[in-house]
Amino acid sequence: MRNQTHRNVVIREMELEDLPAVYALGESVFTADKWPSLYRTWDEYEPVGLFNSDGDFCFVADADDTVVGFALGSLIDKRKSAWSYGYLTWLAVDPEVKRSGIATQLMDEITEAFIRAGARMMIVDTDAENDVAISFFRRHDFRNEDRHVYLSKNLTSHPDYQRLRRQKP
Template identity: 50%
Template sequence: MSQEVQHEEDAPRIREMIIDDLAEVFHIGEEVFTAEYSQSLYRTWDEYEITTLFNSDNELCIVAEHEERIVGFALGTTVKKHNSPWKYGYLVWLGVRRELQKLRVGERLFKELKRRFKDQGVRMIIIDTSADNEAAIRFFKKHGFDNVQEHVYMTLNLSKRHKKRPVKKQ
């Protein structure tokens, strides 16, 4: 099987997201961030995620466009902690149409967002993903992320009846 080489002129164009892109970005996110992707996704993919980031940090909301079609997006923000000299970049969402995930669209989006973070004085970029999202972990390690920290994340399914366990008396 021969590998297809992507020429620069064929590569998607990375640009700042505009208001007309919101619906398409939302639909790509619906396609990528499904219950099958992560049954316990702790951040819900919804229109508020996009509009909030677009309204607060629109220069950190970017899209990849190919042949006049949005094929991927990255949504970021910055965080400045009280009493800390550091400014952090937080890559909140990175999504690429499934059929194009092997064409380095995510890499191009990440590199552009990283450049924008640097321009804003960010000293460290933070991402988070599910511990079982091996593709995302590989992607971010490939781009220099390390110091993997696992955190406990718990859910309680309220649609199931839970029996109270008797407390043992001593």
């Protein structure tokens, strides 16, 4: 499905050929200095895995054959439940075209895809300090915020770290 938006941007389903551009855009947006928890989970397997398993919920914003944004998600069916959930896993827009309505167009497209697939609720998460994203999601009627705590442990301080690293798995 293709939706024409303003500024010569088309929102369309992601295609195999888009994967390198989607990955590169994610690398430029989800950086360690700005969003460590997002940086830790964004890698080349994210767009490939979601495209492979949930391609119906992967969209790009295309401006003159250049990917300037993406929305990647999945449908979660709970066993023995009447509820299905649309999970917006990743949403990114090229900083050069931010605040031009592209994120909203991507949000609208993936929301409609989730509804067509039978989702009754849509969920999203972001870093608790990401005020811009939180404000965006609130403007799009996301509610019932739950705080989630990410903890990390530096394994290099483990007493047997060096010995264990030398062992073959």
